[in-house]
Amino acid sequence: MNRFQLLLVLLPMAMSSANASAQTVKGNEAVRTSTSGERIVELAPLPRSGPILKTKPCPAQAGCHAGPWHMVETRDGLMECTEVYAREGTCRTSSYGTTKLSRIWVVKAGGQWLQCQFPDLGSKCVKVFAPPPTNLPYPAVQ
Numbered sequence: 001m002n003r004f005q006l007l008l009v010l011l012p013m014a015m016s017s018a019n020a021s022a023q024t025v026k027g028n029e030a031v032r033t034s035t036s037g038e039r040i041v042e043l044a045p046l047p048r049s050g051p052i053l054k055t056k057p058c059p060a061q062a063g064c065h066a067g068p069w070h071m072v073e074t075r076d077g078l079m080e081c082t083e084v085y086a087r088e089g090t091c092r093t094s095s096y097g098t099t100k101l102s103r104i105w106v107v108k109a110g111g112q113w114l115q116c117q118f119p120d121l122g123s124k125c126v127k128v129f130a131p132p133p134t135n136l137p138y139p140a141v142q
Contacts, residue, residue: 023078023096025119030108031073041075044084044106044113044128058082060092068102068139071119081106084115084128102139118142 024031030042046052058064060082069080072091079091084106095101105116106128113128114121115137124138 023094023119024073025105025107025116025121027109027121028073028107029111039075041073042108043072043074043086044108046085046087047129052085057085057087057090059089068104068137070115071096071103071105073106084113096142100141103142104137104139 030044032040034040060080065082067082070082070084070086071094072079072081072084072086074086074091078094078096079086080094080096080101080103081091083090086106096103105119105123107114107116107121107125109121109125114125115128115135116125117123117138117140126135126137128135
């Protein structure tokens, strides 16, 4: 096999592994590994007050979600959620890399919960718990 043929074989494999690694956000403080190798994931906390505590969440499978999907790292891996908080029933398995959807990436950086436009802390990010309208995210179809 010459070098060109080898390149044609290896290039698709390299591209697919790049897509798989793009599903996490480098620098996300919400995801860490313990000294024993256990994956520890922190989820954004619900506010202590406000309308979110009185409203029923939109289940991921119910078809009631009209906004961008919140990409949240959970114990089960990357999930698409109808909200930042990833409450039970509001998330489904990620389709990132196979289905184009409007998405926002939920991450923790510098001790603050953020919503980022892309899976990159260098993209447009806003604080989850900032007062409106400064907390309005920048979704992008990805």
